[in-house]
Amino acid sequence: MLLALCLGAGVTGFAxxxxxxxxxxxxxxxxxxxxxxxxxxxxxxxxxxxxxxxDAAEARAKEAMMQAQLAQAEAALARARALAAxxxxxxxxxxxxxxxxxxxxxxxxxxxxxxxxxxGPPAPLHALPMLAAAPVENNxxxxxxxxxxxxxxxxxNEASEPVATASEAPPEPAPTRAQTIASEPxxxxxxxxxxxxxxxxxxxxxxxxxxxxxxxxxxxxVRVTYVPEIVKEQLREELKADVMAQAREENWAAxxxxxxWVTRFRLFGDVRVRGEGIIFPAGNDxxxxxxxxxxxxxxxxxxxxxxxxxxQYDVDQDRNRLRLxxxxxxxxxxxxxxxxxLRLATGENNSPVTQNQSLGAAGxxxxxxxxxxxxxxxxxxxxxxxxxxxxxxxxxxxxxxxxPFFATNMIWADDIxxxxxxxxxxxxxxxxxxxxxxxxxxxxxxxxxxFATNQPAKFKSNDKWLYAAQLGVTLEFSxxxxxxxxxSYYYFQNIEGKRSTxxxxxxxxxxxxTDSSRPAFAQRGNTYMALRDIIPGPLNNNGTTNQYxxxxxxxxxxxLALDGRLDYNAFEPFQVSLVGEWVKxxxxxxxxxxxxxxxxxxxxxxxxxxxxxxxxxxxxxATFGKPSLGERWDWNVSLGYxxxxxxxxxxxxxxxxxxxxxxxxxxxxxGANLALSARTWIGLRWLSATAIAGPAFKADLIQxxxxxxx
Numbered sequence: 020m021l022l023a024l025c026l027g028a029g030v031t032g033f034a035x036x037x038x039x040x041x042x043x044x045x046x047x048x049x050x051x052x053x054x055x056x057x058x059x060x061x062x063x064x065x066x067x068x069x070x071x072x073x074d075a076a077e078a079r080a081k082e083a084m085m086q087a088q089l090a091q092a093e094a095a096l097a098r099a100r101a102l103a104a105x106x107x108x109x110x111x112x113x114x115x116x117x118x119x120x121x122x123x124x125x126x127x128x129x130x131x132x133x134x135x136x137x138x139g140p141p142a143p144l145h146a147l148p149m150l151a152a153a154p155v156e157n158n159x160x161x162x163x164x165x166x167x168x169x170x171x172x173x174x175x176n177e178a179s180e181p182v183a184t185a186s187e188a189p190p191e192p193a194p195t196r197a198q199t200i201a202s203e204p205x206x207x208x209x210x211x212x213x214x215x216x217x218x219x220x221x222x223x224x225x226x227x228x229x230x231x232x233x234x235x236x237x238x239x240x241v242r243v244t245y246v247p248e249i250v251k252e253q254l255r256e257e258l259k260a261d262v263m264a265q266a267r268e269e270n271w272a273a274x275x276x277x278x279x280w281v282t283r284f285r286l287f288g289d290v291r292v293r294g295e296g297i298i299f300p301a302g303n304d305x306x307x308x309x310x311x312x313x314x315x316x317x318x319x320x321x322x323x324x325x326x327x328x329x330x331q332y333d334v335d336q337d338r339n340r341l342r343l344x345x346x347x348x349x350x351x352x353x354x355x356x357x358x359x360x361l362r363l364a365t366g367e368n369n370s371p372v373t374q375n376q377s378l379g380a381a382g383x384x385x386x387x388x389x390x391x392x393x394x395x396x397x398x399x400x401x402x403x404x405x406x407x408x409x410x411x412x413x414x415x416x417x418x419x420x421x422x423p424f425f426a427t428n429m430i431w432a433d434d435i436x437x438x439x440x441x442x443x444x445x446x447x448x449x450x451x452x453x454x455x456x457x458x459x460x461x462x463x464x465x466x467x468x469x470f471a472t473n474q475p476a477k478f479k480s481n482d483k484w485l486y487a488a489q490l491g492v493t494l495e496f497s498x499x500x501x502x503x504x505x506x507s508y509y510y511f512q513n514i515e516g517k518r519s520t521x522x523x524x525x526x527x528x529x530x531x532x533t534d535s536s537r538p539a540f541a542q543r544g545n546t547y548m549a550l551r552d553i554i555p556g557p558l559n560n561n562g563t564t565n566q567y568x569x570x571x572x573x574x575x576x577x578x579l580a581l582d583g584r585l586d587y588n589a590f591e592p593f594q595v596s597l598v599g600e601w602v603k604x605x606x607x608x609x610x611x612x613x614x615x616x617x618x619x620x621x622x623x624x625x626x627x628x629x630x631x632x633x634x635x636x637x638x639x640x641a642t643f644g645k646p647s648l649g650e651r652w653d654w655n656v657s658l659g660y661x662x663x664x665x666x667x668x669x670x671x672x673x674x675x676x677x678x679x680x681x682x683x684x685x686x687x688x689x690g691a692n693l694a695l696s697a698r699t700w701i702g703l704r705w706l707s708a709t710a711i712a713g714p715a716f717k718a719d720l721i722q723x724x725x726x727x728x729x
Contacts, residue, residue: 161166259325289727322568324563368382432672439461459487470534537550538671638660650694663683
């Protein structure tokens, strides 16, 4: 229990003693000083507060009872005086004006403590008096609360005694009409007991003898017989709320209170550990038919006249690796519809389509021999939302943010982030129909300010942008059926490669004026063209040496995409979902591409083979099970098939797992997930891909994931 505190003497220590019935008379400043000096713990301060609350509640209950008793006593006194007046008239032979009476009472003099004025809102703790100062006298003679005595009859009996015994009073007359009236009962609820004393009779000519004793009652005494428990509880809750509000305002009774700015932050993240096996069946073409254009374009230009192979993709050696993905983000509420978001993620390079870090992999100055790994800024944006209604959203997002479009990973990888700004909105027109839209502009590439770095005269910019729009609708046919449809148009500006102005590079660092049109990142599958128009001459041995070359996309890209998702919930809690996507590159020109293509060619019939690329992609998939894994043993399984033409979409932005990532692939996918808890689950995936055009290629991928989120 609490302490004996010597605050008046400025004592900073304390000694343990049995708790008193009332809280020490402490001020807030005194408590703060004790807490600051270490003489009083926050727990003890809280106990002091609770003791004060209990004592104050009891005092308020007593005060309320006193006021109620005083009001009842005053009413009884008024009725007694009226009856006494009627009795006087009857003794004198007069007929009273009315024979109805309020109660059988006699004249009484009520003694009660004058109540203090009703206090306003509860005072702060430091202003509370010693709550145990007001004594309470228990009425031992009171009858149980279930059978209270009739206080009016009691006062009548006590008031009649001095009339019968005082020597100065005249002889008692025969029974009068007043006595008859007084004997008649009335239906008045018994008021709470009051403290009364005998008053002199109105018929007495002189005061009562001096030896007539009467009980002396202290002025501050209140007789309390019963306070309903519900009243006690109401008073207790009111006082607690008021005192705690005052304590919170002074910021000392809630030491663990979190500042407001902290409550506006929400941290989230996830960790995934993946075991991955890449299997290449026999029969893949390993003669140098799969150049790694991304490695060429992100490094020094490749001399196509040399005798060394260009960087090549692995197509014949199986690989196993352990991979880690860790992400940590924060969502910040800025108030009035504004918010911000940040996220950091792992990644062994700056790939836009994955945050996987291969454990033990050495490259780009990190990894290997237990070296540390890099973190990347994966998200950073500001958002403004208007409306605020749950079914009507209009949001404006600026920065780097999640994919705002309704699409599958055939066209946009699951991990991809969009740079730029987007506007999203949905407006239900009925309970079953909700149209939605997305529009945005996204910078894909921005020309270096000093391009070319080794030339005094700079080259003009070749900035690349994506302008996109999507319009869709969500249809709720019934509680079991829902359908979501979307149509999108993705216009890539300047993403295709451009042939340079003719020139003769003397070294590998001699830039061409269209070098910036090459992709900054790519996977595999798109058709490529040579960018530099190199003039043959004596300096390059008539075009047989110093043929330093970069490569760009041979096709323009304006992608029309149609997406759909059908959910069937008749098997709740399980769901059946069917997903489909179809994409066509509206800018695909087979003849123009074939004239400059350096890959995706068939068997050579002359100098080169025929161009076999295509402009269409499609996929279908089905999922059965719990749509979200929220409890232990929740599960789902999925199956899908896709066929992605070489130039149906940009290969640098789609799924990085199927066939190693990219386009010009077809095949099956299978997946299953099982929840181990509300926030952890395991997953298994198998993906089998085969090349559509060009040399023979097939790859199988198996993945086992262990996931956790928070």
